[in-house]
């Protein structure tokens with residue numbers, strides 16, 4: 001069954017925080033307020049474009065901290081989403097902060113068939129959370145995660161790589177801590193320096209150095225493997241590449257790439273092949289790799305980067321043997 005998602009971005013609404021890295025209006029790609037009526041129009045418009053009846057459609061409130069909105073406004077948005085009598089709609093999902101979850105909110109979510117809540121965990125290091133002015137701690141994540149699961153709502157946990165004060169070890173610890181909370185899904189976002197943020201000031205003064213694309217993709221690949229080993233669905237790697245995000249002068253520095261997820265996937269295969277090369281002491285020869293058609297481009301890598309990597313580092317020529 002094909003799955004669709006109707007994303008409705010609600011920028012910065014309800015969020016009194018100013019995390020170092022956040023310029024929410026830029027991330028969502030929308031610069032004006034969204035009303036429940038706008039949401040209704042967007043849903044109706046989207047539904048009219050999906051001709052098939054053999055599909056599942058989820059309405060997704062993303063972009064800010066949905067449950068930080070005024071409770072009456074939250075209800076209006078939920079009502080707008082729930083007002084469609086379309087059997088293809090399977091539920092509502094939303095993203096929010098870990099400290100904006102309580103039983104009053106979850107009662108209302110249950111009333112309107114909210115099926116998934118994603119929490120912006122970002123990191124599980126309390127020190128990094130404080131340095132980035134997140135205004136919550138890891139205990140808030142644990143409490144909210146348990147509550148969401150108690151309501152039988154699917155749990156999603158989002159993490160960031162390379163935040164101010166973090167390092168690869170801390171990022172991987174975050175990944176392991178997230179696994180310990182058994183979410184259904186995760187999203188992995190590398191930290192990017194955006195114009196107008198406090199992170200930009202830190203970057204300009206030399207106090208913050210973002211990861212390179214290569215480094216961020218390597219850590220994302222390691223996280224990806226760990227999540228997959230634990231049957232946790234990774235539904236996004238990298239920021240959405242909206243025109244606004246990529247507008248002139250907006251991205252100051254950091255590992256932004258429109259195909260970041262693909263690069264991380266390539267890295268997963270690079271790491272696997274490299275383990276074999278090292279374990280078997282393979283050097284200066286041809287290495288035949290059996291692969292399904294869907295794996296070929298991931299093994300070769302973007303712009304043949306994996307092929308080039310193995311040739312340059314080990315003198316190994318990767319040859320794909322296609323399996324049906």
Ligand code: SF4
Pocket residue numbers: 012015016017018019022023024063064065097120
């Ligand atoms: S809580 Fe979310 S929306 Fe608010 S400033 Fe932080 S990252 Fe941005």
